[in-house]
Amino acid sequence: CEPKSQDLAKCFLDSEPLREADEDAASEVHLNNSTMTEEEREEIQQELVKLEEEIGTLKQVLSSKEKQQAELRQKLGITPLSELKNNFSRSWHDVQTSVAFKKTSETFSTAGQKTSAAFSTFGSAITRKLGDMRKPEANVLC
Template structure:
């Protein structure tokens, strides 16, 4: 048995460890372990057996404790889903009480307040501008009748009316039309001449 252990020990020593590069694995082999006496070897072997027995015993105790735990949870009605919920709740509480979470929350809250104030100010400014435009529009439409009765507008209106009558073709002879004054288009009852509405 000792020969088998020696052979496996030699193979483990010669195999490069994870992360060890090719240069070190090709280099000179490590020095052999210091020579130990047969008594020391016997003591080490007994200690190894003892540690393996303890590990096996602890594994059995752990398995028994896990079984006992499962039985207790089953009797209490604790399921894996309930445990998951409890773990999530506990984790969330830990996160919300953390300093980083509180700082982030405060920063976002302040940003939200500033954004709300900015949107409110922008809305107020737009409302005021629309009110100004609406007021100017009302003032402009209120001044239209007054502008229509102004002498300049009357003069312009008369000129347009005269031009309109000259350009309108009539059914009479064109030669007669040149000699005569414009027909009854300038009379008050004519549909072409409109009175200003007040």
């Protein structure tokens, strides 16, 4: 695969995750290092050098892209603080519009209304009792 700037990811990145078979093969090469021919060893060494060069190229491309990203963000006035603020606002909005938040909010609202009604009823009962105690005929009967 010949690397071109547009196809670096396709060229260098393996879409398949490392499988057990690959790990076993790697350990076999390491264990059987002494039985490897000089030609095989040289071939693997060349492959390693090539891979290290490709990694270096990818690091340079990534660094260049990160610099370009930083410049564009700066031109747009996007600072880390403003980005954090936007992410927080977006996340808070997502929480507020979630079904779980709405149900919890409704539950607390209902509980608050019931608690308020209970205190109101309790207050009315206390007021009535105090009013009854102030009446002179009520005190005589007690």
